[in-house]
Amino acid sequence: LWLPFGWNLLFMLINSGHIYRIVSEKREAERLPPAALKLWHGVFEHQGVSAVDFAKLLAAGTWVTLRKGATLQQEGQPSNSVFLIVRGGADVAIGKSMPSYSLHEHQFIGDMGLSSGIDISRPVRGVATVSTNQQTTCLVWTRENLCEVLESSPRLAASFHAAVSADVMRKFQDPSRDPGGSDAAALWRGRYASVLEAVLSTGAVSEQLKGQLEHFRSIHRISAEEHVKMVAACGWSVAEYAAGSGPATAVAFEA
Secondary structure (H helix, E strand, O other): OOOHHHHHHHHHHHHHHHHHHHHHHHHHHHHHHHHHHHHHHHHHHHHHHOHHHHHHHHOEEEEEEEEOOOEEEEOOOOOOOEEEEEEOOEEEEOOOOOEEEEEEEOOOOOOOOOOOOOOOOOOOOOOEEEEOOOOOEEEEEHHHHHHHHHHHHHHHHHHHHHHHHHHHHHHOOOOOOOOOOOOHHHHHHHHHHHHHHHHHHHEEHHHHHHHHHHHHHHOOOOOOHHHHHHHHHHHOHHHHHHOOOOOOOOOOOOO
């Protein structure tokens, strides 16, 4: 009888571990302030982010309340922050020819690369100017802090990337925008160029990152010719990109 007794004991330990995790997450959720709890339910819980992991995201970020007209991201300028709107909203303006549009609560700003699983700890050049259109509260992470917490937990990283990807889909399903038009294509080319610039500025690109960048290109229909031109604009040759090593370049920092 020792064999079935041993298996039963093992199953009891496993179930006890699950019960402890569920109770711990419930207690963690009960300790969250109302605004944070609403954010967890609205953005992260259905993507598989537990209350414990969400608490890690909260600890890595900062709550900021901004007046109407505050600039969160400037087109053409490097930004070191990723924003998640908790309350309020923001307007997005791209150049002079593309129509502006609005973002609302529970939407991300400055998330370039994250929707494709690319975690960049360096500043990324903005492709749009984003300004608050009312008093707005955001949860803000520096890219370095966000990368650290995501690297510490692959499960959390996968769920966070899924949350960002879901938000990207929601933005492009907005009836006020034309998701299949030339404006959208130009926006994604600009986003890819900014992500590529930030990645190559380190002087090295791993096979994993190259695969993620290729996935980005395939989703948003960025041609190989456009990719080659963007690589050259970063001061790299095609051979250097293939080898994964090229010149490192400084990226201006802007908090």
